[in-house]
Amino acid sequence: MLDLLVQYIKTKLIYDAVNLLLYGGGLLAVLKVSLWFYSQRLYSFYWVYRHKNRFMNHPIFEKIEHLKNRNDVALSVLDHTKKVIVSELFYIEISKIHQVLKMSLKHLYRADFVSYLQSFGEFKSGKIARYFLDEYMNSMSARKRRARNEFTRLGMSEEHFERLWLLYSEILGDYGIHLTKRFESYETQTDVYRTLNTILNDFNILIEDMSESMGGKFNRLNGRSYGISYRGKAIGDHNNAE
Amino acid sequence: MPNKSNNLIQKTKLTPEVRYDSSSNNIRIVGESSPENALEFYRPVFEWSKRSLDVNNFVALEFDLRYFNTSTAKQIIALFDMLDTYYRKGCDVTVIWSCVSGDADMEEAGEELLEGVYFPYKIVR
Secondary structure (H helix, E strand, C coil): CHHHHHHHHHHHHHHHHHHHHHHCCHHHHHHHHHHHHHHHHHHHHHHHHHCHHHHHCCHHHHHHHHHHHHCCCCCCCCCHHHHHHHHHHHHHHHHHHHHHHHHHHHHHHCCCHHHHHHHHHHCCHHHHHHHHHHHHHHCHHHHHHHHHHHHHHCCCCHHHHHHHHHHHHHHHHHHHHHHHHHHHCCCCCCCHHHHHHHHHHHHHHHHHHHHHHHHHHCCCCCHHHHCCEECCEECCCHHHCC | CCCEECCEECCCCCCCEEEEECCCCEEEEEEEECCCCHHHHCHHHHHHHHHHHHHHCEEEEEEEEEEECHHHHHHHHHHHHHHHHHHHCCCEEEEEEECHHHCHHHHHHHHHHHCCCCCCEEEEC
16 A cells, blocks of 8 residues: 555656656757757857967967076076076977967868868866866976986987986976866866967966066076086086186 | 778877888878877888888988877987997988978977987978
């Protein structure tokens, strides 16, 4: 008897729930919510394309050019060689960020509008944020190659360069962890337009942070021990020290 | 996966067209390059380059890319390293890096990739 009563209540509850969903406006509400989410994504998709120039000419690119031309990092040390090393690494870093951002934006916008439309399935904040982050992180080997070319040209030995790069990788790791944490938070963001803006702003903050703090992070670096020639002098020999 | 016939890899949304002309030992890579597996995608380019260099001591590569991702850059660097090894052995190597409609970013990217190589190259603006 009790079983029958439980069965009746269950059936009645399910019946009422379905009834409410179908005829009580529930279905309409579900449809409205789905449409709202979908239209937001569509609108964002259109808005990102419409403001292509705005992203391709984001202030970060101007800032990078400015920093490249200044060719200096905030580093008040008497060790000029150290300053040369850190400035060079910073220059390579911001050049790479510039390249990564431009290439990632080109990837996002594709070759033409039709290709862009076809990429709608990938148009998600999390996916885009991951693409930018992966591209930045994976550019390490290219940065290392460029740095090796530059420093060996300046007279640094391979052994010294490897030691310098080990230290530099640790420093970059600090910045990378911070950036990864921020980018992971975009996973649930529905407005891609806003996410894209934030991604570029994050890189803007990153280079600003680097320009201010990178020098300080190199406290373990003693320029004279890296065999770099500075202003024609062979640094490493204490008699030639600045 | 891109459609690959004998000496041609068809262009896809994320990969460039790669055409190998075995009679002139010319390899042409045109389009956008951000394949999911760049190592696998560029394997034929390595093979074709090696074949031309081993058999005819000559290869000419032409890049006409609109953009490429970092994993593509790694493969291009590895390819240039291989070409350099052959060039130092006495083979003839030519690389042409074309920048569509004066794209400064691609020009800079090309300069960076080609920096420090021994074989002759040309950046076409």
